[in-house]
Amino acid sequence: MAGIFAYRCRCCGDIHEGSPSFGFNAPDAYSCLTDEQKDLHGWINDDLCKVTIEEHTDFFIRVILEVPIHGVSEPFLWGVWVSASQKSYERYVETFDAPVKGDGFFGCVSNAIPWYPEARHLATNVYLQTDGGRPLLRLHSGGTDDHPLIHDQENGITMTKAQEIAEFVLHNAT
Numbered sequence: 001m002a003g004i005f006a007y008r009c010r011c012c013g014d015i016h017e018g019s020p021s022f023g024f025n026a027p028d029a030y031s032c033l034t035d036e037q038k039d040l041h042g043w044i045n046d047d048l049c050k051v052t053i054e055e056h057t058d059f060f061i062r063v064i065l066e067v068p069i070h071g072v073s074e075p076f077l078w079g080v081w082v083s084a085s086q087k088s089y090e091r092y093v094e095t096f097d098a099p100v101k102g103d104g105f106f107g108c109v110s111n112a113i114p115w116y117p118e119a120r121h122l123a124t125n126v127y128l129q130t131d132g133g134r135p136l137l138r139l140h141s142g143g144t145d146d147h148p149l150i151h152d153q154e155n156g157i158t159m160t161k162a163q164e165i166a167e168f169v170l171h172n173a174t
């Protein structure tokens with residue numbers, strides 16, 4: 001039986017229980033704007049974001065990147081944003097309250113993910129969920145020098161590595 005992830009943190013000494021889950025409030029292309037620029041060029045809610053600069057708009061959707069943890073039922077979760085085409089974005093908005101089974105779209109990771117080398121622009125397929133959950137992201141794999149995050153999503157990570165990443169994110173990356 002797969003267990004529940006819990007560990008005594010080497011940073012703060014607390015017991016952190018449950019599989020780690022970290023989210024980004026916005027894609028980096030929005031976060032990096034000043035407040036004034038956000039007002040002028042950006043629009044965001046919990047699931048959607050648009051940034052328009054000089055008549056060019058970038059569209060972003062919040063999704064979930066799962067990384068399996070060996071021996072644990074719940075995966076390591078990253079709440080990340082992906083870029084999407086205008087067509088994909090509009091389809092997502094139109095079907096937001098009633099996603100169509102099998103729907104999905106192509107997008108690229110739009111957050112730098114802590115602990116890992118630069119992950120922005122990794123290509124992904126995004127699969128809509130019909131159970132009310134956010135869409136799930138699958139990183140494209142198959143390259144000869146796959147990014148470590150692609151490797152980890154495919155193969156899963158050990159509890160030791162999950163702990164190491166969680167400690168880093170909780171106590172170093174702010």
Ligand SMILES: [Zn+2]
Pocket residue numbers: 009010011012013014016167170171
């Ligand atoms: Zn801690």
